[in-house]
Amino acid sequence: MSTMNISLPDSLKAFVDAQVSQHGYSTSSEYMRELIRRDQDRQQLRKLLLAGAASAPTVPVTQAYFDSLRKRARQADKPAPQA
Template identity: 40%
Template sequence: MNVSLPEALKAWAESRVAEGRYSSTSDYIRDLMRRDQEDADRIRFLQRKIDEGRASGPSEQTVDEIFADLYAKL
């Protein structure tokens, strides 16, 4: 796969490699893509939890009771 980058982005990627954290610009791009996948997974997980919460309806507990239960679990 070949990717064309504007000069400013190419320079940025090359500067990240020059810092020594990445062995090549390809390594840097792969890391960015892995992180993007992880972020997308986290967002999907959170959205599922939000949807579940909305579908469950209102709670019978007060906010203080909810936090007390949470702290007890920790």
């Protein structure tokens, strides 16, 4: 694992320390890793949303569409017939 040192103003350091103690993080490093992971997830979600918005329109999602999905899911849950 690599190490990175950061400088924070006293007010931000106090905020990080409070978050660590209030939310059960073991260390400030654990808190920072969680923030970075959340940012990665947010960026990935944004990328997917933008790709979806730029994609060609498809068939509208209707109640019949969801009914069809439920039917397929129920059929997939049924045990295979015994031979």
